[in-house]
Amino acid sequence: MSNKPKILVSRLLPQAVEQRIANSYNAVSNLEDLVLTSSDIIEKAHGLDGLLVSATERCDAAFISALPSSIKIIATFSVGYDHIDLQAAKSAGIVVTNTPDILTDATADIAILLMLGAARGAYWGEQMVRNQKWQRWAPTHPLGIDITGATLGILGMGRIGQAVADRAKAFKMDINYFKRTKLDATIENGAAFFDDLDAFLPTCQFLSINCASTEQTRGLINKATIENLPDGAVIINTARGDIVNDDDLIEALQSGKIAAAGLDVFNNEPDIDPRYRSLNNVFLLPHLGSATPNTRIAMGMRALDNLDAFFSGVTPKDVVNK
Numbered sequence: 001m002s003n004k005p006k007i008l009v010s011r012l013l014p015q016a017v018e019q020r021i022a023n024s025y026n027a028v029s030n031l032e033d034l035v036l037t038s039s040d041i042i043e044k045a046h047g048l049d050g051l052l053v054s055a056t057e058r059c060d061a062a063f064i065s066a067l068p069s070s071i072k073i074i075a076t077f078s079v080g081y082d083h084i085d086l087q088a089a090k091s092a093g094i095v096v097t098n099t100p101d102i103l104t105d106a107t108a109d110i111a112i113l114l115m116l117g118a119a120r121g122a123y124w125g126e127q128m129v130r131n132q133k134w135q136r137w138a139p140t141h142p143l144g145i146d147i148t149g150a151t152l153g154i155l156g157m158g159r160i161g162q163a164v165a166d167r168a169k170a171f172k173m174d175i176n177y178f179k180r181t182k183l184d185a186t187i188e189n190g191a192a193f194f195d196d197l198d199a200f201l202p203t204c205q206f207l208s209i210n211c212a213s214t215e216q217t218r219g220l221i222n223k224a225t226i227e228n229l230p231d232g233a234v235i236i237n238t239a240r241g242d243i244v245n246d247d248d249l250i251e252a253l254q255s256g257k258i259a260a261a262g263l264d265v266f267n268n269e270p271d272i273d274p275r276y277r278s279l280n281n282v283f284l285l286p287h288l289g290s291a292t293p294n295t296r297i298a299m300g301m302r303a304l305d306n307l308d309a310f311f312s313g314v315t316p317k318d319v320v321n322k
């Protein structure tokens, strides 16, 4: 046995990433991409030094406390780390890293796809064509919603929110953003700052959710906040499903209070609330934000850069539980 660090890799990763893992680590891999339960991972982790997980593996306090004490790092193949109890990891002396930056553009692209798809009827339009429901072109129906010149509210103006704003400017959209602290004018780039959610929401003809899932944001889009949006607003979510209360959003989509929604993330993926499937005014994607080959390779390489740094005694670049 060589003295390479020993890690468990919970999911099958892109080939170039698997190759680098094979070169640098003694890895317990999952090349068949089987579903591993928490107990499977805990069992396989005995004698290992670290875990390379993804957002599909829930690393809560109970999981972390059951890990062997040899595990010193959890590197997640995701920018989001809401699936990991950071405090529990810290108390157990486990460093947690993520993969920021490199999926910003791919995710912002999907937000624009969702915005256009929801507003202009990508779902119902496609259904008409595929199901031979398109009898003849009509001047009055069906109609979508204008994006050009509308106001886009960005909830959480971090890297991805800023990239969405950049793209939205090509549609001549006015950008407002809600954040606790005002950004530098150069980063704002003309967007208007709101630190009061009650004042921000009524301005959002389109609302793009781009904040992390935290104690403060879970369930933030609910009956009361939806009520505060303009009638006929469009909601886009590329962040995390649990920021939205499904009952309240579905009710608003049914009543028309929310004209349309574009959703790439859901509560309880992939077993989403089945009512979404039968709504005509939603455009749904299966968590594709980072789903391009280059992005997924870059995510894997970034996770490995963090592991390499850690095992060579250097603080990894992307530690999220300092």
Ligand code: DGY
Binding pocket: 055, 077, 078, 079, 080, 081, 103, 289, 290
């Ligand atoms: C992320 O990186 O957080 C994406 O949502 C994929 O999990």
